[in-house]
Amino acid sequence: MRDVAIIGVGVTKFGELWDKSFRNLISEAGAKAIIDSGISGKEIDALYVGSMSAGRFVGQEHVGALVADCSGFSHMHIPSIRVESACASGGLAVRQGYFSVASGMNDVVVVGGVEKMTDVIGSEATDTLATGLDQEWEAFFGATLPGIYAMIATKHMHDYGTTREQLAQVAVKNHANGALNPYAQFKRPISIESVLNAPFAAYPLGMLDCSPVSDGAATVILCAAEKAKDYTSKPVKIIGSGQASDTLALHGRKDICTFESTVHAANMAYKHAKIEPKNIDVAEVHDCFTIAEILAIEDLGFVKKGDGGKAIESKITTLDGEKPVNTSGGLKAKGHPVGATGVAQIAEIVMQLRGDADQRQVKDANIGLAHNVGASGASSVVHILEAI
Amino acid sequence: MRDVAIIGVGVTKFGELWDKSFRNLISEAGAKAIIDSGISGKEIDALYVGSMSAGRFVGQEHVGALVADCSGFSHMHIPSIRVESACASGGLAVRQGYFSVASGMNDVVVVGGVEKMTDVIGSEATDTLATGLDQEWEAFFGATLPGIYAMIATKHMHDYGTTREQLAQVAVKNHANGALNPYAQFKRPISIESVLNAPFAAYPLGMLDCSPVSDGAATVILCAAEKAKDYTSKPVKIIGSGQASDTLALHGRKDICTFESTVHAANMAYKHAKIEPKNIDVAEVHDCFTIAEILAIEDLGFVKKGDGGKAIESKITTLDGEKPVNTSGGLKAKGHPVGATGVAQIAEIVMQLRGDADQRQVKDANIGLAHNVGASGASSVVHILEAI
Numbered sequence: 001m002r003d004v005a006i007i008g009v010g011v012t013k014f015g016e017l018w019d020k021s022f023r024n025l026i027s028e029a030g031a032k033a034i035i036d037s038g039i040s041g042k043e044i045d046a047l048y049v050g051s052m053s054a055g056r057f058v059g060q061e062h063v064g065a066l067v068a069d070c071s072g073f074s075h076m077h078i079p080s081i082r083v084e085s086a087c088a089s090g091g092l093a094v095r096q097g098y099f100s101v102a103s104g105m106n107d108v109v110v111v112g113g114v115e116k117m118t119d120v121i122g123s124e125a126t127d128t129l130a131t132g133l134d135q136e137w138e139a140f141f142g143a144t145l146p147g148i149y150a151m152i153a154t155k156h157m158h159d160y161g162t163t164r165e166q167l168a169q170v171a172v173k174n175h176a177n178g179a180l181n182p183y184a185q186f187k188r189p190i191s192i193e194s195v196l197n198a199p200f201a202a203y204p205l206g207m208l209d210c211s212p213v214s215d216g217a218a219t220v221i222l223c224a225a226e227k228a229k230d231y232t233s234k235p236v237k238i239i240g241s242g243q244a245s246d247t248l249a250l251h252g253r254k255d256i257c258t259f260e261s262t263v264h265a266a267n268m269a270y271k272h273a274k275i276e277p278k279n280i281d282v283a284e285v286h287d288c289f290t291i292a293e294i295l296a297i298e299d300l301g302f303v304k305k306g307d308g309g310k311a312i313e314s315k316i317t318t319l320d321g322e323k324p325v326n327t328s329g330g331l332k333a334k335g336h337p338v339g340a341t342g343v344a345q346i347a348e349i350v351m352q353l354r355g356d357a358d359q360r361q362v363k364d365a366n367i368g369l370a371h372n373v374g375a376s377g378a379s380s381v382v383h384i385l386e387a388i
Numbered sequence: 389m390r391d392v393a394i395i396g397v398g399v400t401k402f403g404e405l406w407d408k409s410f411r412n413l414i415s416e417a418g419a420k421a422i423i424d425s426g427i428s429g430k431e432i433d434a435l436y437v438g439s440m441s442a443g444r445f446v447g448q449e450h451v452g453a454l455v456a457d458c459s460g461f462s463h464m465h466i467p468s469i470r471v472e473s474a475c476a477s478g479g480l481a482v483r484q485g486y487f488s489v490a491s492g493m494n495d496v497v498v499v500g501g502v503e504k505m506t507d508v509i510g511s512e513a514t515d516t517l518a519t520g521l522d523q524e525w526e527a528f529f530g531a532t533l534p535g536i537y538a539m540i541a542t543k544h545m546h547d548y549g550t551t552r553e554q555l556a557q558v559a560v561k562n563h564a565n566g567a568l569n570p571y572a573q574f575k576r577p578i579s580i581e582s583v584l585n586a587p588f589a590a591y592p593l594g595m596l597d598c599s600p601v602s603d604g605a606a607t608v609i610l611c612a613a614e615k616a617k618d619y620t621s622k623p624v625k626i627i628g629s630g631q632a633s634d635t636l637a638l639h640g641r642k643d644i645c646t647f648e649s650t651v652h653a654a655n656m657a658y659k660h661a662k663i664e665p666k667n668i669d670v671a672e673v674h675d676c677f678t679i680a681e682i683l684a685i686e687d688l689g690f691v692k693k694g695d696g697g698k699a700i701e702s703k704i705t706t707l708d709g710e711k712p713v714n715t716s717g718g719l720k721a722k723g724h725p726v727g728a729t730g731v732a733q734i735a736e737i738v739m740q741l742r743g744d745a746d747q748r749q750v751k752d753a754n755i756g757l758a759h760n761v762g763a764s765g766a767s768s769v770v771h772i773l774e775a776i
Contacts, residue, residue, distance in 0.1 A: 001492065021524070053443045059527065061441050061519040062474035065766035068633040069522075074640065077652040079631040080767070081480060082472045086450035092469060096484065103491030104389065131449040134457075136409070139447065243467040245456040252462065264465040378453035379468070 001102040003225035005235035005388065008037025009347035014216035014335030015185040022058045022116040023070035025217035029340075030071050030112055033219035038231045041073065045106035047080040050093030050113040051339035056128040058116050067112060086132030087288060089113065090342025091372030091381030094220065095241050098383075101222050108224075113343030114217035125213045129338070132375030134249035146210055146289070148250055148376045150202035153291035156257045157204065159306065162294065164204050166309035168195035170290035171208050171332055173318055178329025180319075180359040185214055185335030209290040214335035218344035225388070234354040239367075240275070240384030242268030248378045259377035262299035266371070269382040270301075273367075277301035280323065280384070281365040282352045284345035286373035287330040293317075296371055297325060300382070324362045327352060342372035346383060353387040389490040391613035393623035393776065396425025397735035402604035402723030403573040410446045410504040411458035413605035417728075418459045418500055421607035426619045429461065433494035435468040438481030438501040439727035444516040446504050455500060474520030475676060477501065478730025479760030479769030482608065483629050486771075489610050496612075501731030502605035513601045517726070520763030522637035534598055534677070536638055536764045538590035541679035544645045545592065547694065550682065552592050554697035556583035558678035559596050559720055561706055566717025568707075568747040573602055573723030597678040602723035606732035613776070622742040627755075628663070628772030630656030636766045647765035650687035654759070657770040658689075661755075665689035668711065668772070669753040670740045672733035674761035675718040684759055685713060688770070712750045715740060730760035734771060741775040 010032025012025050020028070026049070034041065047068055055061040064080035073080075085092040090113030097111040117125050126146075130139040133148060156162045172192055178184035190208060198206035228235035244264035250256050270276060277300060285300065287293035294308030302323055303311040311317065317325035328334045328348040331341060349368035351357045365387075372381045398420025400413050408416070414437070422429070435456055443449040452468035461468075473480040478501030485499040505513050518527040521536060544550045560580055566572035578596060586594035616623035632652035638644050658664060665688060673688065675681035682696030690711055691699040699705065705713035716722045716736040719729055737756035739745045753775075760769045 023524070053449050055441045055443045055516070055519050056449075058523065059519050060523040061444075061472060061516075062521075062636060062762055062766055064473050064480075065633045065762060066522070066636050069636045069640070069766065074633060074635040074766075077632040077634060077648055080473075080633050081484065081631075084449060084470045084472060085452050085468075092452075096469065099491060099493055100487065103487060103493065105487055105491065128443070128449075131443050131447050133450075134454070135446065135448040136411070243469075244465040245453045245462060245468050246465060247462040248450060248454050248457045252457070260465055374453060375450055378450055378457065378462075 002104060004098050004101045004222055004238045005225040005228035006220050006350050007223045007228050007231045007235050008033045008221035009350045010036055011183050011218040011344050011347050012216050013183050014214045014337060016118045017215040020215065022054060022060065022114060023066065025116060025215060026067050026112050026114040027070050029217035029219040030110060033221050037221040039108060039221060043108045044078060044110055046100060046109045047078060048093045048097035048109060048111045049080065049082045050089035050342060051082060051115060052084060052086050052089045053128050053131060058119060085379045086374035087338040088342055088372040088374035088379045088381050089339040094343060094346055094383060095243055095381055097222050098238050098241055101224055109222050110219060111222060111343060112217060112219040113340040115337035115339040116215045117213045117337060118215050137249045146201040146205055149289040149291055150205050152256050153204050156291060159257060162309035164196060165192060166313050167209055167290040168192045169312045170287060170293045171195045174287060174326050174330040174332040177319060177327050177360055178333025181329050181334055184329040184333050185212055186333045205289055211288045211331035211336040214337040216335055216337035216340045218340045218347050220343055220346050235388055236350045236353045236385050237388045238383060239386045240269035240273030242266060242382045244380055246378050250376055258305065259295055259299050259380060261377050261380035262296065262373065265380040265382040266300045269384050273384040279367055280369045281367050282324050282327060282362045283369040284328060284348050285325055285371040287326055287332050288336060300371060319360060327357065327360045327362060342381060345370035345372060349385050353385060390492060391625055392486050392489045392610055393613040393616035393625045394608050394738050395611045395616050395619045395623050396421045396609035397738045398424055399571050399606040399732050399735050400604050401571050402602045402725055404506045405603040408603065410442060410448065410502060411454065413504060413603060414455050414500050414502040415458050417605035417607040418498060421609050425609040427496060427609060431496045432466060432498055434488060434497045435466060436481045436485035436497060436499045437468065437470045438477035438730060439470060439503060440472060440474050440477045441516050441519060446507060473767045474762035475726040476730055476760040476762035476767045476769050477727040482731060482734050482771060483631055483769055485610050486626050486629055489612055497610050498607060499610060499731060500605060500607040501728040503725035503727040504603045505601045505725060506603050525637045534589040534593055537677040537679055538593050540644050541592050544679060547645060550697035552584060553580060554701050555597055555678040556580045557700045558675060558681045559583045562675060562714050562718040562720040565707060565715050565748055566721025569717050569722055572717040572721050573600055574721045593677055599676045599719035599724040602725040604723055604725035604728045606728045606735050608731055608734050623776055624738045624741045624773050625776045626771060627774045628657035628661030630654060630770045632768055634766050638764055646693065647683055647687050647768060649765050649768035650684065650761065653768040653770040654688045657772050661772040667755055668757045669755050670712050670715060670750045671757040672716060672736050673713055673759040675714055675720050676724060688759060707748060715745065715748045715750060730769060733758035733760060737773050741773055
């Protein structure tokens with residue numbers, strides 16, 4: 001297996017983008033990434049696309065072929081592979097694209113992630129997101145993602161003394177970061193009080209503890225590392241990749257406050273990269289709800305299990321803290337077009353490691369981590385990147 | 389890239405299986421394949437799953453994690469990758485699994501395909517299948533798969549003099565083969581007259597020119613070829629793999645009677661395998677409609693473009709003809725649970741090459757081909773297998 005580098009990234013603005021269709025979004029992100037990388041279309045060997053549920057959100061399956069077509073590659077008859085792992089679809093697409101280059105099968109691949117979630121009515125977005133849960137044992141009986149994460153939060157509060165204020169601080173931090181990100185859905189700082197006083201989505205999670213429903217796309221270009229310098233002076237190498245699964249339903253797990261899929265995917269990635277959690281300079285983690293960021297920093301080994309709430313309170317994960325987390329604003333403030341999220345996380349880490357993150361730039365960032373979770377943790381994908 | 393062999397296969401009966409759920413089906417096919425291969429669960433490095441639209445058919449995305457879970461692998465936290473390319477999802481899953489072993493990343497992978505299509509009401513199955521077409525330019529305006537293939541058939545009749553009788557002979561042949569296949573949805577021979585006199589789905593295609601709506605699953609076990617003999621005395625090697633895309637909408641193509649995706653995928657697979665079409669002893673091709681089998685044998689190079697109808701008439705593709713096609717009964721008679729189809733095609737070719745196809749066994753079959761198409765040809769996947 002040879003080394004693989006990221007030579008270009010492109011993201012669209014995330015938000016309620018009434019004037020942009022599914023295909024507009026992915027073409028825009030793709031074009032930006034291709035321009036950023038300096039490659040020509042002819043050099044592309046394959047496309048990988050992450051999308052959770054284009055079939056339900058916009059009535060379109062055959063997503064790989066669609067993306068090849070609307071990106072102008074149909075005359076090349078290029079192979080295009082759509083992968084799905086609920087909200088971890090983007091991370092999984094990066095991982096599959098990574099392996100296709102690492103194995104020598106492809107030299108240059110484009111990996112896109114996209115979701116158009118706002119063209120639905122009533123509870124359809126919530127219902128479609130709940131297809132990432134166990135349909136027969138959870139969703140059918142009315143469980144939704146906010147409800148499932150609320151149970152996890154309640155148990156975490158019970159077991160470890162985590163408080164609603166600590167949860168709120170995740171949202172406050174991520175909104176502060178999002179305010180510095182031109183592509184973020186929410187570009188406004190919020191206060192602890194506004195989070196605590198927001199209407200409940202599902203106790204103890206209020207509206208401002210939840211990531212929004214979003215449209216958006218992100219793309220990264222992968223290339224054999226030995227050729228990366230031909231295209232860019234600032235390539236970023238993928239030094240670790242991990243993926244793991246867990247029971248689909250929460251009730252099958254030993255401990256609902258630990259995502260074993262994250263623990264296993266992270267260990268796989270750390271081992272691959274030959275580093276430890278302490279070596280990570282900056283991380284994008286899957287904060288679909290505030291409690292999810294607390295689980296993530298514990299399960300990724302940044303802090304001990306149970307200490308996540310206290311870690312947030314002590315500000316170690318802020319932009320100028322010792323372990324900045326979700327510098328982009330995270331899913332919470334940047335927005336969460338589910339299939340795009342995992343790719344956008346990688347794009348943010350690349351921007352940080354290239355020193356291109358402007359007002360949200362972390363100082364001396366050399367190694368970064370991206371952590372993408374499917375629904376309530378039945379799948380996780382972790383990547384570790386390094387500036388070369 | 390190292391050689392990869394198939395060491396086990398498992399298929400469920402295809403049909404309207406009211407008493408079997410999505411997860412029942414994939415677990416059954418998986419268990420059969422694992423027993424057939426003689427491996428233990430602990431040896432499995434990853435799962436690949438093809439499903440077109442579990443999100444719409446059964447309200448379940450996160451299909452990779454579901455399959456890992458319901459197959460009893462969640463405690464192993466095994467990586468599980470769901471891929472989608474409309475009706476070519478199964479073939480794409482085999483291709484992705486193949487590359488993961490060929491690259492050395494995995495030693496043993498399980499590749500499953502599954503669809504549960506009959507738990508829907510009214511036109512939902514047709515509507516969901518139409519999500520494989522171009523939603524914005526075709527399906528939104530009422531185009532369905534039968535309607536699209538009817539246009540192709542009409543043009544083929546106009547350009548090449550293909551007749552409704554020749555189309556009907558595809559159905560007659562495939563029903564004759566299906567009658568010999570214990571797993572087929574339709575196990576009854578039909579006559580040319582019954583095909584010609586069936587009500588029209590979309591002129592010139594009658595009901596018996598169309599593959600059915602089906603439930604079913606299929607699984608194959610892939611392994612590094614050098615280890616295959618440890619498990620089975622009859623491994624089958626994957627000697628060629630190809631995939632290609634085309635415009636999603638029919639109107640974007642130079643010639644609607646040629647699936648360029650099939651031509652390109654087949655050429656890629658032939659080149660990879662270092663063989664020519666004449667070397668193929670037996671083939672499973674994507675006959676979602678009778679006209680599709682005629683296009684397939686032309687686009688795969690078995691006969692000249694335009695000669696498909698005459699070739700069917702001259703019986704070269706029957707079980708005892710010189711180029712047997714769709715010995716399983718094809719999608720037409722075996723059934724077409726869309727995500728399962730591409731994997732089931734591979735399973736049939738493996739059974740043929742091992743000499744395990746009982747009453748439908750082709751004599752002296754050493755090299756076989758499987759051809760899987762997404763919707764109206766915007767994607768195709770071709771595999772070539774050889775007994776070793």
